[in-house]
Amino acid sequence: MSSLLAAASFDVPTIEYGQLSPMLIIFGVAVLSLLVEAFAPRGSRRPIQLVLVFAGLAAAFAAVVMIRGTQHIAAMGSVAVDGPALFMQGAILVLAFIAALVMAERQVDPLGDAFAPRASALPGSTDEIAFTRLGWLQTEVWPLFLFSVGGMLLFPASADLLTMFVALEVVSLPLYIMAGLARRRRLLSQEAALKYFVLGAFSSAFFLYGTALFYGYAGSVDLSAISDALTANAGSMWLVITATGLVSVGLLFKIGAVPFHQWTPDVYQGSPTPVTGFMAACTKIAAFGALLRIMYVALGGIRWDWRPMMYVIAALTMIVGTLFALTQTDMKRMLAYSSIAQAGFMLVGVIATNQAGLSGTMVYLVAYGIATIGAFAIVTLVRDSTGEASHLSQWAGLGRKAPIVASAFALFLLAFAGIPLTSGFTGKFAVFTAGIAGGATPVVIIGLVASAVAAFFYVRVIVLMFFNEPTSDDGVSVVVPSGFTTLAITISVALTLVIGLVPQLILDLANQAGLFIR
């Protein structure tokens, strides 16, 4: 112990506030938003919250643009501010902006918005009925949203495993609550929150035990220190293999890769739809950012040991996601299984372990995120008297009832399927070429077959919307939303087309991001 005490000379830590400003802005705004919830009168909360949220996201995005080109490990080795981290932070902020537009919608549901007036009131109780009749609407979702976004910014930028674990929890804890806030079908929503919470906590415990084993192996939780220890080949290899496995379980759970995907369909279906779009798009970017950083920075030296495991997981994810999506009858569940299959395609880029794999995965994440938020925004518009009409049969003939909305949805489905001239093709092409260059040809072949099968169920929905007669008496209609959702869908359509038609813009941006710093 004496050596420990002797070494304890105290260095004043240096914090690079400028380089951390995107995260600091979002967390600062989140705290303000919490204070607004506590002190502002009920009527004025919504306008204040909306100004805070949109101004905060825009300011954080401006900060990301200002510090572009930085290559530095800030906050005493805890936060890596480098090209890929900034690219993913920018992407998360743009997608969070679009998702916030969908969450701010208050015209689609005649009772108010998508969120329960009081999440604590029992479903169906007199309290709840009274709150609904009084027209009470809650704004508590905004601080939760902002804290979650802040965690997402930190997650892909974490340079050590402890920061990554804390970021993982900051992302997840607000999302567990948001999953349980739906106004309609509250039992489903609460069940989704319970499942998400129990499985999420379970998987983050695995992540933490893996972190402990890495600490035991390298004597530090810094990603670069782990990499150095692996190069020096000190300590026992079984410790590293076990630690890699445990940490991967935690991250693959967040990504929704098979066999850790069981929560995905349930949580996506039960959560309020605007929240589903947010978490499907943004959580995936953040978690893939963290996975890429661990695999490329810390474990790049032993890629021959973890690649076989990832081969199997990527192949299983693509196959299981595609096959289960074929059999779904609920729109949100189908999109959930489709997002599992998409995670499999993105894992091909992780396996590639080269620069093309990194930039390809980032492009794919952006393309997928935009189309996902747009698709879920459209799901909120198709309604009958009991709320969202998410059964596939209720979507029959939607092209006749609302041609514009149905066309936008068709565009997003084509993007998921990876049809040329949409963003999905750009992403798939980038990831698959990187995979072949990285020597993962068998997985790419499985990916191509899976994409072909997946195209079938996407096109099936398009056929259902445009070539089937609408059932006349089901009461399903497409609601005309306010400017918020309209703007969100318009931005998503525009970006999907731009990335598809002029892919060079985003490919250049992702290539300029370069590699992770060590």
Added chain:
Amino acid sequence: MNPANYLYLSAILFSLGAVGVLVRRNAIVMFMCVELMLNACNLAFVSFARINGNLDGQVIAFFVMVVAAAEVVVGLAIIMTIFRTRRSASVDEANLLKY
């Protein structure tokens, strides 16, 4: 005493917690098992801190405690709402979402 023994203990506790989450059906008990897993991680961190001869692991243990406390707040709130709605904390009865 050999510090490696504490590592074996932490591995056993972690496995007990993991098995508990998988086999128990009461949400509260499952949640307690998750906490057991987190505390097994803490034991591993402090044992490794002793073995490696630096203080990082002890500091990390404090971070983990704070995160675990935050998780308790959110987790118990979710389990409470489910319990008040269904008068049961059994995860087998929360079965509306499937296939």
